[in-house]
Amino acid sequence: MELVYGEVMYSNKIFKNTIKEMxxxxxxxxxxxxxxxxxxxxxxxxxxxxxxxxxxxxxxxxIADKVLKTIKSEGDNDGLRSLxxxxxxxLMQVEGIGEAKASMIVAAVQLGVRLAQSSYNNKVxxxxxxxAANYVMSEMSSLNQEHFRIxxxxxxxxxxxxxxxxxxxxxxxxxxxxxxxKAAINDNAHSIILLHNHPTGDPKPSRADIDLTExxxxxxxxxxxxxxxxxxxxxxxxFSFVExxxxx
Numbered sequence: 001m002e003l004v005y006g007e008v009m010y011s012n013k014i015f016k017n018t019i020k021e022m023x024x025x026x027x028x029x030x031x032x033x034x035x036x037x038x039x040x041x042x043x044x045x046x047x048x049x050x051x052x053x054x055x056x057x058x059x060x061x062x063i064a065d066k067v068l069k070t071i072k073s074e075g076d077n078d079g080l081r082s083l084x085x086x087x088x089x090x091l092m093q094v095e096g097i098g099e100a101k102a103s104m105i106v107a108a109v110q111l112g113v114r115l116a117q118s119s120y121n122n123k124v125x126x127x128x129x130x131x132a133a134n135y136v137m138s139e140m141s142s143l144n145q146e147h148f149r150i151x152x153x154x155x156x157x158x159x160x161x162x163x164x165x166x167x168x169x170x171x172x173x174x175x176x177x178x179x180x181x182k183a184a185i186n187d188n189a190h191s192i193i194l195l196h197n198h199p200t201g202d203p204k205p206s207r208a209d210i211d212l213t214e215x216x217x218x219x220x221x222x223x224x225x226x227x228x229x230x231x232x233x234x235x236x237x238x239f240s241f242v243e244x245x246x247x248x
Contacts, residue, residue, distance in 0.1 A: 028061070042068060042080050049108050054096030063096040067105070070094050073144055081142040081235075083109055113139060123158040126151075126228070129240035132193050133231050136162065140197040140233040148175050148196040152189035153228065160187050162195070175212055177219040184225050191226035201235030205246075213241060 024030055028044040037045060046064035053059045058066070068079030071090065076082045083105075091102035126132045132151060140147065147167050152160040163183040166174045184192045194216065196209075205213075213230045220227045230241040241247040 042078055046105070049104055050097075050101050051104075056096065058096050063094070063101075067091065067094050067097065082144070084113065084142040085144055126153060126157050126159060126193065129229055129231060129238070129243050132159075132195075132229065133233065133238035133240065135159065136195060136231075137233060137236060137238065140195065141236050143197050144199050146196060146199060148194075150180055150183055151193040151195055152184055152187040153191045153193065154188075155190045157191070157228070160189060163187070175216075177216055180216060181219065181223055181225060185223075189225060191228045192220075193228050194230035195233065197233040203232040203234030203237055203239035205230075205232055205239060205241070210246065213247070217247060 043064040047060040050060045071082045071086050072079035073082045088102040091097045148165045150163050165179050217227050232239040
């Protein structure tokens with residue numbers, strides 16, 4: 001399938017303007033019902049939210065494709081990660097997107113975020129780095145700035161809370177041990193997992209990341225609040241200091 005503005009090409013045949021002009025078997029809604037959502041492209045899924053084309057003749061799929069191409073930021077190949085951070089006003093800059101369609105897109109995205117975060121209300125036991133990483137992966141991999149957070153754990157290594165410590169370029173000046181352990185003490189944490197993201201998508205730690213971790217581990221031994229791991233989130237992948245033998 002090839003998407004182009006104002007027309008959609010299936011099997012070398014072009015169907016202009018509306019989804020209704022496409023063969024029934026190729027329409028997004030019919031394909032979703034028959035095969036499930038995993039068989040639809042990002043543009044097709046977004047088109048089902050947009051529903052209708054524009055007055056200028058673009059189909060809903062063509063408009064959806066424009067949205068994804070317009071909003072994508074550096075390091076985001078298909079625009080999907082960037083979709084989480086857009087507002088109604090941003091979307092309305094795309095031809096064919098008015099206030100109503102923009103509001104529907106933002107609402108749908110927010111539902112997805114809340115669904116991904118709904119497990120925060122359950123007690124999840126962290127027995128491996130992958131459990132902690134997957135717990136925050138969906139949300140943190142889409143952030144376009146670096147965020148430093150801690151995951152506070154109880155004596156059973158169950159997650160209590162995720163606390164944000166700082167936002168912006170991560171270094172030892174911005175992330176002060178005082179703020180990290182103040183949040184841990186307030187949550188009565190037995191141990192914590194350090195979390196931050198790399199908007200570039202590459203979770204490999206920098207020298208500053210390693211230095212900061214060493215500083216916080218040293219402080220943790222004085223306060224007797226264990227740092228169980230430091231996990232860096234990239235583009236749907238992670239780096240664990242424990243797995244790589246950098247925290248013992």
